[in-house]
């Protein structure tokens with residue numbers, strides 16, 4: 001333990017890969033609104049962070065700010081100690097930041113194999129088969145298919161996740177990877193995230209509300225009303241979920257017409 005120059009007690013030296021320092025984001029389309037306020041985050045190498053919190057809290061906006069899609073009106077971002085605040089999306093992608101959108105865009109006119117080749121910077125069929133398997137898609141059915149409106153939402157989501165897995169990233173942000181994905185593929189995906197963590201020196205940020213994803217977290221970041229409202233352990237969050245679950249049971253009893261007991265009434 002030692003005191004750093006700000007006088008904060010720290011348990012050892014942190015190996016920070018990405019830092020958001022005092023980030024505020026104001027959007028000006030339509031009416032002006034501040035959607036992120038004074039965000040401070042230090043994300044370490046080789047750790048899994050799960051970002052969670054209520055709808056509209058600001059999770060995707062933080063991801064977009066990391067990727068350079070939103071520019072902060074105040075504050076700075078650092079990747080491995082380098083100031084990237086003024087870097088474009090393309091420059092950040094080249095430097096090793098990847099973001100899989102909550103709602104993926106359609107890459108019209110490209111075949112799945114071409115998209116994966118672009119993402120990885122090489123065409124390796126075996127690797128592409130493995131990547132599709134990792135996201136629960138059969139390579140035979142998908143590699144030569146053109147990405148167009150015929151793809152389902154879940155298929156598009158999985159292909160986009162595969163493009164991120166194909167890249168050699170320093171920071172990978174997955175925005176609600178479970179959305180629209182069936183249970184089998186979701187199970188495969190959680191295993192893939194765990195393996196990624198074991199294999200590579202990667203900072204993984206997963207935005208999710210899923211308990212199974214929360215269980216992967218080294219730390220859980222709670223975002224609400226445009227601020228970081230808590231940074232806590234997965235055990236604390238899981239205990240909180242359990243408490244809310246039992247609370248809901250009480251309410252169901254109440255709805256069924258039973259009297260709400262004093263101990264249920266919290």
Ligand SMILES: Nc1ncnc2c1ncn2[C@@H]1O[C@H](COP(=O)(O)OP(=O)(O)OP(=O)(O)O)[C@@H](O)[C@H]1O
Nearest residue numbers: 027029033035054055056057058059060061062102
């Ligand atoms: N470009 C924008 N213009 C105006 N408002 C925006 C913009 N981007 C985000 N917001 C607003 O900022 C708030 C946070 O949005 P964000 O998408 O980051 O939430 P979220 O935590 O990802 O929510 P969800 O869990 O529903 O995905 C919302 O109220 C949203 O409407």
Ligand SMILES: [Mg+2]
Nearest residue numbers: 059060061102
């Ligand atoms: Mg979101």
